[in-house]
Amino acid sequence: MPPGRKRQKYSRLATIGGMGFSDDPRVVKLSDFGWQMRERFLYEYDFGDNWQHQIRVEAILTPKSNCFYPVCISGQRACPPEDCGGSWEFMAQKQEYSVRYIASRYSEILEEGDIPGNIEEMYELRQWLMVDHFDRQKVNQRLQQYAAGDKEMLFEQEIV
Template identity: 45%
Template sequence: MNGSSAPSIIQLKAVISGISPMIWRRFLVTADTTIAQLHYILQIAFGWTDEYLHRFVIHAKPYGIHHIGGEWFSDDANTVTLLDLGLRVREKFLYEYNFFDNWQVQLRVEKITEFEAEQTYPVCIEGKRNGPIEDCGGAWAFQELRQEFSEASVAYRMAKILVNDEITQRRGELRQLSYWLLLDRLDLRKLNQRLQQSPLSEDPAFREEIIFIDT
């Protein structure tokens, strides 16, 4: 997304509501980033799969990519940019994803700075914890699962699987256990590789790639 026109850079902080300790990201995007591109950035940032409907609410107006059976938006998310929205420092807006689980991500404009030619955009510069897994039931359910899958209980269950030589039969369970064991170990390097290697577009082949961030 680098360009010769040198657009300004917006520093955003995204926090998932209703979860403690917080799951959050701080990233830099160019001001000419479209609403559609910001949607895909957030999907990658939190390791989601883009399988569900979403919307932004900015200045009390909904924005998003229209899907059959979903909300209709008056503006094209592929052409409306952050610059068009006239966002200011300290201004907040909302991103909602998966209306069944009702994930709500609060976004805040922290800074508007100058473009740096040596930097690749978008880039996540800071964050804590891997994003919540899909279809877990939302923030409250995620909190309950977090208690159930404590580090001690997960380590015990994994050790039992290994001792009983059940790795092949329990691959799905091991993947789930690994997620909870590594929940607090966000891999920024890998996250940014995905941001930089994936075209931020509606290409279905791209959407297949924005799955759970492997750990």
């Protein structure tokens, strides 16, 4: 790719309340980059944990008027817990939270009889139990809520 390509300009966009880069991410669209078929770009989520996603342009389609966008067409596994420390830490935690450990810990909580006092831990354990689960319909439901302006859904703790 020739130097000075548009994507170089947008290599790091500002985040609301974040590091003041020159372009406002609320107005930049993917179409502004001028991507070509089979071209790849890197999307970095959570600069602190350095989650990087390599994205390849597979098709450039005309939007349909009766559809909402964005739309998820496939995926694998649930997203990692927020602020889990990045990919290496996530893999270490995934090994730590084995099905055997989760079953043992649930058993301890039930024996203690203090479910309300342990509800947050039980939720976290459930997240690790569902780490390989992916629900495309639920992802699209959440994307549709977001596209409709429902910002509250961002704060829902739901395994997708």
